[in-house]
Amino acid sequence: MWNFLRNRQSSREVAKGRLHLVLAHDRAGIEGGKLQEMRREIAAVISKYVPIDIEAVEVQIESKSRATELRVSSPLPARNG
Amino acid sequence: MGRAIVITSGKGGVGKTTTTCNLGAAIAQLGASVVLIDADIGLRNLDVVMGLENRIVYHLVDAIAGRCTIQKALIKDRRLDNLWLLPASQTDDKDAVSPEDMVGLINELKATHDFVLIDCPAGIEQGFRNAIAGADEAIVVATPEVSSIRDADRVVGLLAQRDIPTRLIVNRISPHLVKKGDMLSQADVIEILALELLGGVPLDEHVVASTNKGMPAVLEGKSLAAREFTRIAKRLLGLEVEPEREVGFFGRIGRALGFSSANPA
Ligand SMILES: Nc1ncnc2c1ncn2[C@@H]1O[C@H](COP(=O)(O)OP(=O)(O)O)[C@@H](O)[C@H]1O
Ligand SMILES: [Mg+2]
Numbered sequence: 001m002w003n004f005l006r007n008r009q010s011s012r013e014v015a016k017g018r019l020h021l022v023l024a025h026d027r028a029g030i031e032g033g034k035l036q037e038m039r040r041e042i043a044a045v046i047s048k049y050v051p052i053d054i055e056a057v058e059v060q061i062e063s064k065s066r067a068t069e070l071r072v073s074s075p076l077p078a079r080n081g
Numbered sequence: 082m083g084r085a086i087v088i089t090s091g092k093g094g095v096g097k098t099t100t101t102c103n104l105g106a107a108i109a110q111l112g113a114s115v116v117l118i119d120a121d122i123g124l125r126n127l128d129v130v131m132g133l134e135n136r137i138v139y140h141l142v143d144a145i146a147g148r149c150t151i152q153k154a155l156i157k158d159r160r161l162d163n164l165w166l167l168p169a170s171q172t173d174d175k176d177a178v179s180p181e182d183m184v185g186l187i188n189e190l191k192a193t194h195d196f197v198l199i200d201c202p203a204g205i206e207q208g209f210r211n212a213i214a215g216a217d218e219a220i221v222v223a224t225p226e227v228s229s230i231r232d233a234d235r236v237v238g239l240l241a242q243r244d245i246p247t248r249l250i251v252n253r254i255s256p257h258l259v260k261k262g263d264m265l266s267q268a269d270v271i272e273i274l275a276l277e278l279l280g281g282v283p284l285d286e287h288v289v290a291s292t293n294k295g296m297p298a299v300l301e302g303k304s305l306a307a308r309e310f311t312r313i314a315k316r317l318l319g320l321e322v323e324p325e326r327e328v329g330f331f332g333r334i335g336r337a338l339g340f341s342s343a344n345p346a
Contacts, residue, residue, distance in 0.1 A: 010262030012269070015227050019265075019273050022227070023234050 024061035027068050035059055046074055083114075083191040086198050086317070087216035089240075091232030093203030095224045096252035099288060099298075101200040102130045103307070106297035107314035109164035113195040116155060116165045118187075120212035121202035122178055125169035132295020133158065133166050142170035145182045151189050160300055165194070175207045180214030187215030196317075205239060213240065219247040220279060225254055225265035230273055237274060249276040250313065253284040280313035282306050 009017075025032055043057035057074040088101045105117045119127035122142065128134040139154040144167070151167075158164040167190075170177070190197045201212035213219065219240045223233040233249075240247045251267045258264035265273075267281040287304035291297060298307040315322045 012259070012262045012265055015265050016269055016273070019227055019230055022231055023273065026231065026234065027238070 020062075024068060028061050028070070030061065035061065042072055043074070051077055083193075083195045083197055084218060085187045085191055085216050086196065086218045086220060087120075087201050087213050087245075088198060088220045088222060089201035089209065089212065089236055090222045090229070091203070091205060091236040092229045095229050096222050096250075096282070097203075098126045098130050098200050099292065100220070100222050100250060100252065100282075100310070101127060101198050102297050103299045103310035104314055104317070105131075105164055105196075105198050106158075106161065106299040107311045108196055108198075108317065109158070109161040110299065110311070111314055111318055111320070112163070113318060114163035114165075114193075115196040115198060116167060116190050116194045118167045118190075118197060118199045119169035120183070120199050120208065122169050122173055122175050122208065122211075123171065124202065125171050127200050128156075128166065128168045129295060130292055131158065131166055131297065133168075134295070137168050140168045140170040141186070142173045142177050145178055145186060151186060152193075175202075175211070178211050180211055183211050184215040205235060209236075209239075213243065213245065216245055219245045220250055221247055221274070221276065222250045222252050223270055223274065224252055225259075225267070225270055230265075230270060234274060237276065247276060248279045249274060250279050251281045254281050255284045279316055280309050282309045282313075 021032070025035070030038075039057060039059040040054075042059060043052070043054040046052055046057065047054055052074055057072070060071045060073075062069050062071060088097045088104075090097050101117055105115045108115045117127060117131070118141065119125050120141075121127075125140075128137060133156050136156050139149040141154065143149050144151045144154040155165040155167055158166065187197055187199070197215075199212050199216060202208035221233050221237055221240075223229045237247055249271065251270045254267055255264055259266045267278070271278050283305045285298070285304050285306035287301065288298050288306050291301050298304055299310050301307065312322050
């Protein structure tokens, strides 16, 4: 029940999330689709060196108080044995 | 020497003209002299919102072209002692005026008046460049909507490039929708745009009625919007602003903000 409520974001929260993304793209001058292309290329480069799940690589532009940052994250496989 | 303040937004229909009209009336009520400039050449509005449309003889382009003196093109608002309007031309093109023309015009008006408020056209092209050219300060008006905030952000960036100090008015806030979770709050908008807040004006049907009549809401009485415009005018004049007295949500966010640390409501 509570989970159900929590999963339903208010339209205000949705608007905030969309704005953060749109403004990050606008401020950096990169279209959202371009960013996805870049993500695929970066993932391909990483996978040449480390075996990774290409789909799990994330590229994000974050913009807080007008400073903009590009962040790439990728889970690395655990080296068991 | 007066202060020239441009009221701008990027997007149209968010309340620039309403804000210019009401801040002008409120500042004049508080005793400072004000000239309002309609910088929307070719699509003038401020004259009808102010209810001064039948008194126009000369306009901004006439004054710039030297067809009359600047003082002669000003229309005195008879409802107040120290409020004037410089109307836009309805027939000329935006490129009838250059940024240099505007700087000269505004400097002349700043010599004779305490405030020059410039009602900026929508967009970020020539009309916008003209409107901001002579401004010492800017007020960005945004409504709590994704498209308005996005356009406002673009304008904030352009104003920052020119080192024009910029503050924010959030307009058309519906406390009821914010409470339901269906509208961004004033605090959300401040956080996203990272600007100092001058005020948050509620969505108020009195504004619609006073616009119909050509009477600034501020001169019509104590509607919620009128009271907020008066508070904003006081802040611009550096006067003490009485703490919010309204009960309920809108009053609370006003206080919680305290115009510095914003808690998302
Ligand atoms: N706080 C408000 N409450 C209700 N209506 C408003 C408010 N502010 C603006 N409006 C209405 O919104 C419309 C657009 O406002 P306007 O000032 O002409 O915007 P802009 O100059 O940015 O294009 C007008 O019909 C105006 O009466
Ligand atoms: Mg307008």
